[in-house]
Amino acid sequence: xxxxxxxxxxxxxxxxxxxxxxxxxxxxxxxxxxxxxxxxxxxxxxxxxxxxxxxxxxxxxxxxxxxxxxxxxxxxxxxxxxxxxxxxxxxxxxxxxxxxxxxxxxxxxxxxxxxxxxxxxxxxxxxxxxxxxxxxxxxxxxxxxxxxxxxxxxxxxx
Amino acid sequence: xxxxxxxxxxxxxxxxxxxxxxxxxxxxxxxxxxxxxxxxxxxxxxxxxxxxxxxxxxxxxxxxxxxxxxxxxxxxxxxxxxxxxxxxxxxxxxxxxxxxxxxxxxxxxxxxxxxxxxxxxxxxxxxxxxxxxxxxxxxxxxxxxxxxxxxxxxxxxxxxxxxxxxxxxxxxxxxxxxxxxxxxxxxxxxxxxxxxxxxxxxxxxxxxxxxxxxxxxxxxxxxxxxxxxxxxxxxxxxxxxxxxxxxxxxxxxxxxxxx
Numbered sequence: 001x002x003x004x005x006x007x008x009x010x011x012x013x014x015x016x017x018x019x020x021x022x023x024x025x026x027x028x029x030x031x032x033x034x035x036x037x038x039x040x041x042x043x044x045x046x047x048x049x050x051x052x053x054x055x056x057x058x059x060x061x062x063x064x065x066x067x068x069x070x071x072x073x074x075x076x077x078x079x080x081x082x083x084x085x086x087x088x089x090x091x092x093x094x095x096x097x098x099x100x101x102x103x104x105x106x107x108x109x110x111x112x113x114x115x116x117x118x119x120x121x122x123x124x125x126x127x128x129x130x131x132x133x134x135x136x137x138x139x140x141x142x143x144x145x146x147x148x149x150x151x152x153x154x155x156x157x158x
Numbered sequence: 159x160x161x162x163x164x165x166x167x168x169x170x171x172x173x174x175x176x177x178x179x180x181x182x183x184x185x186x187x188x189x190x191x192x193x194x195x196x197x198x199x200x201x202x203x204x205x206x207x208x209x210x211x212x213x214x215x216x217x218x219x220x221x222x223x224x225x226x227x228x229x230x231x232x233x234x235x236x237x238x239x240x241x242x243x244x245x246x247x248x249x250x251x252x253x254x255x256x257x258x259x260x261x262x263x264x265x266x267x268x269x270x271x272x273x274x275x276x277x278x279x280x281x282x283x284x285x286x287x288x289x290x291x292x293x294x295x296x297x298x299x300x301x302x303x304x305x306x307x308x309x310x311x312x313x314x315x316x317x318x319x320x321x322x323x324x325x326x327x328x329x330x331x332x333x334x335x336x337x338x339x340x341x342x343x344x345x346x347x348x349x350x351x352x353x354x355x356x357x358x359x360x361x362x363x364x365x366x367x368x369x370x371x372x373x374x375x376x377x378x379x380x381x382x383x384x385x386x387x388x389x390x391x392x393x394x395x396x397x398x399x400x401x402x403x404x405x406x407x408x409x410x411x412x413x414x415x416x417x
Contacts, residue, residue: 018270018273018274019273019274019276021276047210049210050267051266051267051268051270051271051274052271052274053271053274053275053276056210056211056271056274056275059210060208060209060210063209063210071213072209072210072211072212072213072214073213073214073217073264073267074210074211074214074264074267074268074270074271075263075264075267076263076264076266076267076270077263077267078267079267079270085263089263
């Protein structure tokens with residue numbers, strides 16, 4: 001499986017964490033990331049996202065990269081630290097899957113899938129709107145990190 | 159638990175309230191309210207220009223679809239006792255599958271996400287009404303063009319499977335769905351819906367009878383035998399329902415397609 005982890009784009013600060021929308025700057029910058037994904041010919045069968053508004057809006061921006069017949073899915077688990085239940089959910093999917101979530105949970109998931117330890121999350125620095133691509137079977141320590149795309153790098157991709 | 163949604167957060171509250179009723183037991187109102195709320199939310203999402211959550215709402219609604227079908231059957235009149243017993247057993251079996259969806263992280267995520275969404279302003283919703291009206295007009299023209307006489311004049315009662323392939327029923331069903339979506343779109347836009355509710359009710363009778371046919375086919379697939387008397391009765395009701403639907407469609411206040 002190809003699993004693309006996407007950190008939500010820049011959001012506006014607010015008291016209600018679930019309802020913080022993307023800022024104009026966040027939308028603009030993430031649009032460039034989506035363009036970079038298009039240039040890299042990346043598309044998805046599933047776009048999964050956390051229920052928080054900023055993740056939902058980031059996932060919405062990825063909709064043009066959904067393949068025909070592809071679907072989006074909201075998962076409560078993506079708003080929290082990764083647990084075995086999330087791995088089981090991801091395992092059940094096939095094809096190219098994008099997951100939109102938050103830090104530090106996304107880096108913890110990345111570390112868990114690549115090194116086998118959730119505690120190594122701090123070693124990976126996922127910027128807002130950043131993308132990490134993993135290949136291989138979805139299991140702790142079984143995946144390979146094949147691409148780390150920062151928003152800055154995405155801007156430079158022509 | 160019915161009526162127009164004030165917001166997506168209201169939709170989330172209604173889903174949760176309906177889920178409680180559905181979980182408690184045999185009251186069909188919970189399942190019905192859950193599916194109706196799902197449809198209202200889907201229309202609201204479309205009017206908001208959102209693609210995300212649409213699949214999640216459909217996923218939830220689909221889990222309860224077969225349960226709703228059986229509830230309609232069990233509430234129907236003239237259903238043979240053997241078929242009713244089959245439906246009761248089947249309902250108990252699929253109810254557990256449907257309820258399992260309420261424990262799924264996808265359901266929890268959906269409810270939470272709906273609460274995170276901004277309000278859909280009636281003015282913005284109103285801007286999307288045109289496409290819903292055009293879809294109703296198109297479906298009504300197609301239904302109107304279908305010759306019902308060749309169905310109504312059928313002297314022999316055909317096998318049940320014929321009904322599900324019948325273009326007139328398919329077109330009536332499509333029109334009913336478009337009427338329903340227009341009604342919900344108008345609700346979001348804060349507009350009146352009385353004529354649409356009346357039309358939807360008229361089509362609903364036909365829809366329920368079509369559903370009885372589908373359930374009867376399910377029973378036949380489980381080696382049940384639909385009594386001839388019930389098949390004749392179903393045929394009569396379907397034909398009457400089609401006639402009512404045709405009259406309802408003719409009375410719809412539709413936009414001029416040439417405008």
